[in-house]
Amino acid sequence: MSERIKQIDILGVVMWFFRAAIIVAMLWGTIATLMDNPYSAKAWTDTIVAGIAQGSLYALIAIGYTLVYGVLFMINFAHGEFFMSGIMTSTIFIAIPMSESGYLDANPVLGLIIIALVTMLVSIGVAILTERVAYKPLRGAPRLVPLITAIGASFFWQYYFRGLYGSEVKPFPLIDSIAGKMTIFGIEILKSQALVIVVAIIMLIGLNLFVIKTKVGKSIRAAAENKDVARLMGIDVDRAITITFTMGAAMAGIAGVLYALVFRQVHYFMGFFPGIKAFTAAVLGGIGSIPGAALGGLLLGVFESVGPALFLEGLGVPSPHQLKDVIAFTMLVLVLIFRPQGILGERLAEEKA
Amino acid sequence: MNKSITIKDIISKGLIAGVVILSLNVIGFITLLGERELITGWFSLGHVFLVATPMAVAYFTTKNMDYESKAKPIGVGFVIGAVSAIPSIILVFLETNTDLRQFLANVSPALTEFLTFGQGVVAGSFILLLFFAVMSALASFVGLLDKKIQHPLVTGVAWVLGIATFSEVLLIRIRDTFGRGVAKFIFEGETLNPIIALFIFLVAAGITLWWDQKGDGIKVTFAGFSPQKKKQLSKGRSLILMVVILFLPLLLGSYLTEVTNNVGIYILMGLGLNIVVGFAGLLDLGYVAFFAIGAYVMGVLTSEGALGLDIGFTFWTALPVAVLTAILFGIILGVPVLGMRGDYLAIVTLGFGEIIRVLAVSDVFKGTLGGAQGILQIPKPEFFGIRLVQPEQLYYVVLGGVLLAVFIATRLRDSRLGRQWMAMREDEDVAEAMGMNLVATKLMAFATGAAFSGLAGAIFASKLTSIFPHSFNLIISINVLALIIVGGVGSIPGVFAGALILVGLPELLREFAEFRMLIYGVLLIVMMLYKPEGFLPDERRKRESSTDEELSLAEN
Known part of the structure; x- marks a missing residue:
């Protein structure tokens, strides 16, 4: 018994040492970078704004993970593919032809709304199909089983869409009215980035209100709390789950449109890393919580964007921007070790974590 | 259980089959396989895949149906086939009349040509309809036979x-x-x-x-037969098997031996991941990290190129170093995740795998690991002065590794540690309550798995003579995971079966290369839905799953 306690202590000490080492390294790097001061204030602002825009995208995608995890306790590994499928399809069938005919530049608002609607529809379709075929028959199966089908679904969709549209990168057309920069509060910002941030905020607030205020939202929250009891209360749990997937996929679709506006290209593999990053964001903010996903997304975006220059450059790491992903994944590991409930999450019960 | 079938059922089943075929058509699967003729002048692999779906649907629909005369099920099969041809015929008309190709990369005149048997749109569509209908009717007919x-x-x-x-x-x-x-x-x-x-x-x-x-x-x-005679027979059988394994390269020839070597490397990794996922129930998606570590250690220690350390290491002396380094990393990466369970563990290990790969590509370690250019000029192993250059010679290195791994894995499975792993897999809390040291047990699983993977990586580096960080991506982890799932989680023979099916077959059917990951995806889903215990399940698990309906993967 005493030996056992000692072991945990040693492990605890190792973990504490690990945590301290990371914090010291971060501080050291930050101080060294700031002393050196290689970038202008404008460069920092640009980096932070880009980080916020990127973070807004992560937040929108993270919603899907958080909602599904909240209800089904499963990591929907294929969620990144919901994000990819919609914008791939609407880029090829809607955006490019509309841009070639000049419609998109003449009516950018209506054009973008049509693109967004088609994107959401396709994303939702892919999500519902995946849910029906790969997840629904596995309700009540051990937790790892749906995770493995989700991995399978992810690869299936990636290569399915590669077969459909080809493996090359497709350019998303430039829309004149959102090209270039604008100035808000004295900060120069790309118009597309501003659009991303504004749309993300509206969508996140709208979704949160939907889940809190409406009856459908209530049924989702009830299903998340306890499926059996929800069923006894007359709630159609399967319908609630389908709606959960629908909402997550719709948000992923919107994120896809915004992604295409900022990065101006789409690709069959584009969903994979944003998907994993968004999952990280959801965990960071506290999985199961919508404000948590928003906060986690923002934090992750900013860290990823500022981190390489701020923490790593001062440590003398060559070309630190290559290590953006390392920062994101290290954040995931740190959060899971030291605060698995996330920033805004409640402590998950043993059965959930 | 006989069922009566309504017209609506028939049409909806036919349409489902039709949509599946349509999907295969638009992603270019059929056209690609259509280039692979099977019997001269008769048909290609594309035709087989084209007609397999309606045939299967017709067969399973009519197998258990009620009928007064045999004409009825055959007729049902005929209708299912005919209906399932309709989406493809619509596709043919769309392709010839509009410019679909600017949207869908694989909807090409070649596809139309294939679908219409080169007979023009109208006649060809009619032939396609008839072909599907007749073949589906045939499938129904075969289902009726004795x-x-x-x-x-x-x-x-x-x-x-x-x-x-x-x-x-x-x-x-x-x-x-x-x-x-x-x-x-x-x-x-x-x-x-x-x-x-x-x-x-x-x-x-x-x-x-x-x-x-x-x-x-x-x-x-x-x-x-008497028990003695049976024993003799089984002894004889294992003797034959041993001789076959020993002389396999002679039987297979150079190309197939090369394929076998690749399969062997995956078997090595599969045996390792099988310990982590199958025995201990820890889903590790970053398994490729240890493969990479083994390969890089071998590369850095033995390379004759600019990056080699040149401190007198040969393949055989570098091998234990590679394995030990992998074990060390297995423990280092294992410690932070000790408290995590199930799906969180999966994502974090995936993150580790990516971190290792990104670090290898980046400029940080460019001086030692070569960045994106990798490490070149790694010598092939040498055995008593003979450099093992040919795949036939390298086969024995891989074979040695695999035999060692099988031996260790089998002994571990039946050991106290193996039983601890399985207890942990079934229920961590109960296992801990029984006085098990979870920390040590988990770390042993990670370390053993890493050792096998490191060994595989070291052999891989030496076999290929050059390594690039891009060959250590997530797809390898997924491949290995898929192969142990297909073979049967926790089953050692299953690893062999899985590797042969998932690594060996695609090497022989290079037509599938482009769709390999798509097929893996489908396979993972289908296995989990219909055969979660795998093709060659572990004996113990088979017994478990026959007593209750629980799916065989560890719950945690």
Whole structure:
């Protein structure tokens, strides 16, 4: 018994040492970078704004993970593919032809709304199909089983869409009215980035209100709390789950449109890393919580964007921007070790974590 | 259980089959396989895949249906086939009348040509409809036949298709063994001669027929043998197996041995991941990290290029260092995740795998690991002064590794530690309450898994003579995971089966290369839905799953 306690202590000490080492390294790097001061204030602002825009995208995608995890306790590994499928399809069938005919530049608002609607529809379709075929028959199966089908679904969709549209990168057309920069509060910002941030905020607030205020939202929250009891209360749990997937996929679709506006290209593999990053964001903010996903997304975006220059450059790491992903994944590991409930999450019960 | 079938059922089933075929068509799967002719002048692999879906749907729909006369199920099959052709016919009309190709990369005139049998749109569509309908009716008809006729028939067709599919490989073997003349007689170009195909069908069907009648008798005779004789027989069988394994390269020839070596490396990794996922129930998606570490250690220690340390390491002395480094990293990466369970563990390990890969690509370690250019000029292993250059020679290195790994894995499974792993897999909390040291048990699982993977990586580096960070991506982790799931989680023979199916077959069927990951995805889903215990499940698990309906993967 005493030996056992000692072991945990040693492990605890190792973990504490690990945590301290990371914090010291971060501080050291930050101080060294700031002393050196290689970038202008404008460069920092640009980096932070880009980080916020990127973070807004992560937040929108993270919603899907958080909602599904909240209800089904499963990591929907294929969620990144919901994000990819919609914008791939609407880029090829809607955006490019509309841009070639000049419609998109003449009516950018209506054009973008049509693109967004088609994107959401396709994303939702892919999500519902995946849910029906790969997840629904596995309700009540051990937790790892749906995770493995989700991995399978992810690869299936990636290569399915590669077969459909080809493996090359497709350019998303430039829309004149959102090209270039604008100035808000004295900060120069790309118009597309501003659009991303504004749309993300509206969508996140709208979704949160939907889940809190409406009856459908209530049924989702009830299903998340306890499926059996929800069923006894007359709630159609399967319908609630389908709606959960629908909402997550719709948000992923919107994120896809915004992604295409900022990065101006789409690709069959584009969903994979944003998907994993968004999952990280959801965990960071506290999985199961919508404000948590928003906060986690923002934090992750900013860290990823500022981190390489701020923490790593001062440590003398060559070309630190290559290590953006390392920062994101290290954040995931740190959060899971030291605060698995996330920033805004409640402590998950043993059965959930 | 007989069911009556409504018209609505028939049409909806036909349409589902039709949509599946349509999907296969638009992603270019069928056109690609259409280039692979199976029997000269008759049909291609594309035709087989095209018509397989409606045939399967027709077969399973009519198998258990009520009927007064045989015409009814055959008619149902006919209608299902005809309906399932409609989406593809619409596609053909769309393709010829609009410019679909600017949207869908694989909807091309070649597809139309293939779907209409080169007979023009109208006549071709009619032929396609008839082809689907007749073949589906045939499938229904076969479903009605007596088992005695059905079994030999299906076996015969399966053999013909199998031999024709692998003709490319068989052709090389036959040509090298029996000479060009024999090869030319059997295969025209790379496709099977129709007469030979008929011959193969007759032989396979005949043997099956004979076995169906006499096989039971032989089994009874065998069961009647005395235990001693049985023991002798099984000894003889293992002896034959050993000799075959020992001389396999001679049997297979250079190309197939190379394929076998690749399969062997995946078997090594599979055996390791099987310990982590199958025995201990820890889903590790970053398994490729240890493979990379093994490979890089081997590369850095032995490379004769600019990046080699040149401190006198040979393959054999670097091998233990690579394995030990992998074990060390297994423990280092294992410690932070000790408290995590299930899906969180999966994502974090995936993150670790990516971190290792990104670090290897980045400029941070460019001086030692070569960045994106990787490490070149790694020497092949040397054995008593002989440099093992040929795949036939390298086979024995891989074989040695695999045999060692199988031995260790089997012994571990039956050891105290193995039982602890399985107890942990079933329920961590209960295992801990029983006084088990979870920390040590988990770390042992990670370390052992990492050791196998590191060994595989080291052999891989030496076999390839150059390594690039891009060969250590997530896809490898997924491949290994898929192969142990297909074989049967926790089953050692399952790893062999899984590696042969998922790594060996695609190497032989290079037509599939582009769709390999798509097929893996489907396979993962289908296995989890219908056969979660895998093709060769572990004995213990089989017993478990026969007593209750629980799916066999660890719950945690």
